[in-house]
Amino acid sequence: MENYTIKPYFDKITGWIMLGTAYAFISLLGMIGNSFVVIAVASSEILRTIPNVFIVNLAVADLLYCLALPLHVVSVLGQYHQSFDKMCFAFLFIAHSSVGCSVCTLASIALNRLVLIVSPNKYYGLLFRKKVLVLWIVLLWIYAFSIAGIPPIALGIGKLTFDPTLHYCRTPKTLESSRYYDTVLIYGYFPLQMVIIFVCYFGVLIRVYLHNQTMMRYLDTPLHALYDFSSSLNQLDEAPIPSAGDAYKLQMSITKNMVLIFCAFIVCYAPHIICNQIYEECPIDGFGRLMISLNSAVNPIIYGFNHPQFRRVFIKLLHLNTSN
Numbered sequence: 001m002e003n004y005t006i007k008p009y010f011d012k013i014t015g016w017i018m019l020g021t022a023y024a025f026i027s028l029l030g031m032i033g034n035s036f037v038v039i040a041v042a043s044s045e046i047l048r049t050i051p052n053v054f055i056v057n058l059a060v061a062d063l064l065y066c067l068a069l070p071l072h073v074v075s076v077l078g079q080y081h082q083s084f085d086k087m088c089f090a091f092l093f094i095a096h097s098s099v100g101c102s103v104c105t106l107a108s109i110a111l112n113r114l115v116l117i118v119s120p121n122k123y124y125g126l127l128f129r130k131k132v133l134v135l136w137i138v139l140l141w142i143y144a145f146s147i148a149g150i151p152p153i154a155l156g157i158g159k160l161t162f163d164p165t166l167h168y169c170r171t172p173k174t175l176e177s178s179r180y181y182d183t184v185l186i187y188g189y190f191p192l193q194m195v196i197i198f199v200c201y202f203g204v205l206i207r208v209y210l211h212n213q214t215m216m217r218y219l220d221t222p223l224h225a226l227y228d229f230s231s232s233l234n235q236l237d238e239a240p241i242p243s244a245g246d247a248y249k250l251q252m253s254i255t256k257n258m259v260l261i262f263c264a265f266i267v268c269y270a271p272h273i274i275c276n277q278i279y280e281e282c283p284i285d286g287f288g289r290l291m292i293s294l295n296s297a298v299n300p301i302i303y304g305f306n307h308p309q310f311r312r313v314f315i316k317l318l319h320l321n322t323s324n
Helices: 007-011 013-043 050-077 083-118 120-127 130-154 176-189 191-220 223-233 242-278 285-306 308-317
Strands: 161-163 168-170
Touching: 013 050, 013 285, 013 308, 050 083, 050 130, 050 168, 050 285, 083 120, 083 130, 083 161, 083 168, 083 176, 083 191, 083 242, 083 285, 130 176, 168 285, 191 242, 242 285, 242 308, 285 308
Parallel strands: none
Antiparallel strands: 161 168
16 A cells, blocks of 8 residues: 555645535435435324335435445545555445445335336235335345445455545456456346336336326216216226325325436436446546435435425424425
8 A cells, every 4th residue: 555646636636625525515415314304204104104114215225325425535535544445445335235225225116106006906915014024125235235245355356445546435447356346236236126117117107198098088988978987997996086086196296206216316327337338447437426426315305395295294394384
């Protein structure tokens, strides 16, 4: 470590200060926002639902990332010290594990929305029982920790350390094993999960289309034929009758919010993933990593503005009213 040069740090000190400040702000924002999500669910009976178990798990993963982010801030702003290597190992292990758990949780949320909207009576109670949910969440974390930790710790693939070239925590690209480790992370965390998410939300889209078509036929049907047609409506779960209509609209509103969460995830992760697939040494690596960190702080903001139930509870917790 004595041969490390930190010349880039001094040549670009303003850039490092801006980057470190941005990371610090994201860390603080994420800690507050994700803690707020957990507190909201714990304090509100209306939010203590099965789907929100996954939302809380997503918030915990993001909160864990934000709690570890100050370690990265120190590596960006501080002078190199031997302790940076252990510090960066801790940060990268936590960060990679949190990212992996977040992606798997997003896939779980998509599956939950599909089953809840398409077939709540037949499969929902079977797949999303409390005991199953506990095991489900535990397995998500075990999988995330395994993908992040087994290659560098047990197999010697990749090195979670301080990169003196860019002056922050990452797996140095000068090590050949780092490319193998990046491949493990990408293929372990993304392809299957992305397929599940796209398939599930496409299934929801088809369901909504069929529901709307049924509603159009219902509205165009003469009054004397409504009785005969009512049997076909009952074939739809959460049929569009007044009492079920509000519940259906609520579930669709929540589903739209979850799709927005996924879109934010794509926007934040795409620059880093695409750039690293194109270039051996990504020219916007710092920006890409900053965007990934930003994703851990934006979800509570999306809940606050778009999720109908979370918005009401957030306002109540802040002792505000809608007029204010």
